[in-house]
Amino acid sequence: MRLYYAPRTISIAVVIALEEAGLPYDPVQVDFQSGEQTSETYLAINPKGRVPALQVSDGTVLTETGALLEYIATQAPEAGLVPDDPIKAAQMRSVMYYLAATMHVNHAHKMRGHRWADQQSSFDDMTAKVPQTMTASARYFTENCLQGDYVLGDAFSIADPHAYMICSWLDGDGVDLGNFPGIQAYLARMNERASVQSAIAQGML
Ligand SMILES: N[C@@H](CCC(=O)N[C@@H](CS)C(=O)NCC(=O)O)C(=O)O
Known part of the structure; x- marks a missing residue:
């Protein structure tokens, strides 16, 4: 999985969840200083111009922190990151x-x-x-x-x-x-x- 992130933003919640789940990931920093989130290249990845964006193994790009966190939980059910109840x-x-x-x-x-x-x-x-x-x-x-x-x-x-x-x-x-x-x-x-x-x-x- 490839995670597009920027330091201290909400995207780091996804890093924490990936670590808790024990899943490998490839972090790619988006440079907010230069406005990279609005570059043509990044908008082709996430048209919202925001982080996080998570590219999963089949190439699909997922966005919205909550959705990413839910996806990660499904990939590591043994970590128990979503309660059964x-x-x-x-x-x-x-x-x-x-x-x-x-x-x-x-x-x-x-x-x-x-x-x-x-x-x-x-x-x-x-x-x-x-x-x-x-x-x-x-x-x-x-x-x-x-x-x-x-x-x-x-x-x-x-x-x-x-x-x-x-x-x-x-x-x-x-x-x-x-x-x-x-x-x-x-x-x-x-x-x-x-x-x-x-x-x-x-x-x-
Ligand atoms: N609803 C989105 C919000 C994502 C979001 O707003 N991320 C901020 C960083 S905390 C961002 O990428 N801002 C860049 C900008 O506004 O240019 C989520 O929860 O993932």
């Missing part, structure tokens, strides 16, 4: 949909205002709002998503790499982590995992 699995996906559709989008308002507006004053307004929306998301996450050591309590699942990456942005988004000791402990716990250590060693975090 349908209610727990639905709860896990509920968190992942929240992360992708709300919390990640709140974060994107800091630097990517051009997706939604054209005026500099609109960008400034969106950037200024991020500490507030991400604080609200952090509160929602701790109070309603994090059931214990991991999202599902004792069991690590694919919701965790997804949540870990987005929680790792909170500090830079102006959220006072001192108000969220549960998230601080969660980040510290995740940092100890071999999968996260591997991403750090590869300069991805």
